Amino acid sequence: MSELALKIVGVSKVYQLGKRNVNALANLNLDVKKGEFAAIMGPSGSGKTTLLNVIGCIDKPTSGKVLIDDIDTAGLPESELYKIRRNKIGFVFQNFNLLPYLNARENVELPMEMTTKSKNERTARANGLLATVGLAGREEHRPQRLSQGEQQRVAIARALANDPAIILADEPTGNLDMKNKQDIVKLLANLNLKQGTTIILVTHDGQVAAHTERILFLNDGKITKEKEGMHLAKKNICPYCKAKLQPADEKCPNCGKTVRFRKKAQVRLFP
Numbered sequence: 148m149s150e151l152a153l154k155i156v157g158v159s160k161v162y163q164l165g166k167r168n169v170n171a172l173a174n175l176n177l178d179v180k181k182g183e184f185a186a187i188m189g190p191s192g193s194g195k196t197t198l199l200n201v202i203g204c205i206d207k208p209t210s211g212k213v214l215i216d217d218i219d220t221a222g223l224p225e226s227e228l229y230k231i232r233r234n235k236i237g238f239v240f241q242n243f244n245l246l247p248y249l250n251a252r253e254n255v256e257l258p259m260e261m262t263t264k265s266k267n268e269r270t271a272r273a274n275g276l277l278a279t280v281g282l283a284g285r286e287e288h289r290p291q292r293l294s295q296g297e298q299q300r301v302a303i304a305r306a307l308a309n310d311p312a313i314i315l316a317d318e319p320t321g322n323l324d325m326k327n328k329q330d331i332v333k334l335l336a337n338l339n340l341k342q343g344t345t346i347i348l349v350t351h352d353g354q355v356a357a358h359t360e361r362i363l364f365l366n367d368g369k370i371t372k373e374k375e376g377m378h379l380a381k382k383n384i385c386p387y388c389k390a391k392l393q394p395a396d397e398k399c400p401n402c403g404k405t406v407r408f409r410k411k412a413q414v415r416l417f418p
């Protein structure tokens with residue numbers, strides 16, 4: 148099994164708009180390792196949502212390959228793509244996409260409906276996930292009786308329902324105030340640290356992106372630049388060669404460089 152959660156090879160996406168072709172993704176290549184927490188930034192129209200949709204098997208590329216967990220999604224029938232979406236990927240949409248006539252718990256239970264879990268198991272898991280995102284006591288609330296930040300947390304709990312290996316979040320903090328924004332970023336960062344969930348989040352917000360470990364810049368459907376983010380300092384990873392470190396390591400066992408300072412590295416959220 149490879150260490151990659153996601154591999155994108157030469158992916159292009161061309162939309163036809165009347166007689167005009169729109170190249171939303173242009174021969175894009177990207178590897179994302181299991182357990183990485185990455186941000187995608189870029190101007191409006193640069194292809195960020197298209198990229199998430201292609202990764203999430205919601206949209207098919209015009210050409211190129213998308214491998215999720217070593218599975219080449221290109222030739223798969225819709226029934227198999229559905230299984231990948233349901234079992235491996237959790238989507239968090241910018242506008243939450245909660246069903247208004249279901250309460251918080253029912254919204255979180257929904258993705259588990261086509262699984263082998265019994266009704267009792269689904270309910271227990273939904274309650275547990277809502278508690279994890281700080282919404283114990285709000286289980287019976289319908290979306291309209293929750294704040295924007297709370298609705299986004301329900302959307303995150305729903306994305307976690309089937310314990311996905313990858314979370315794709317399209318501007319998850321876009322509509323939130325500072326406090327809610329911090330809470331969502333902390334929640335995702337903890338999820339990544341504690342459960343090793345691979346997270347790819349799209350954001351226009353430089354502060355949010357800075358709190359991931361890898362910031363990718365998209366322009367005209369291509370990744371043009373990449374930067375390290377502060378989250379890396381929270382992980383036991385060599386900042387030079389990215390090898391795994393043990394807490395007591397003073398030198399990296401792989402590249403031999405001194406890594407003691409990482410213990411002092413403090414990541415403050417929104418200083």
Ligand SMILES: Nc1ncnc2c1ncn2[C@@H]1O[C@H](COP(=O)(O)OP(=O)(O)OP(=O)(O)O)[C@@H](O)[C@H]1O
Pocket residue numbers: 162163164169170171189190191192193194195196197198
């Ligand atoms: N269904 C579609 N049909 C035609 N063109 C589309 C379609 N979806 C997206 N596009 C075009 O593809 C390009 C990339 O769109 P995309 O939504 O991925 O951008 P984005 O980076 O997410 O922008 P934003 O920051 O505004 O959300 C844009 O030029 C857009 O107009």
Ligand SMILES: [Mg+2]
Pocket residue numbers: 195196197
């Ligand atoms: Mg978008």
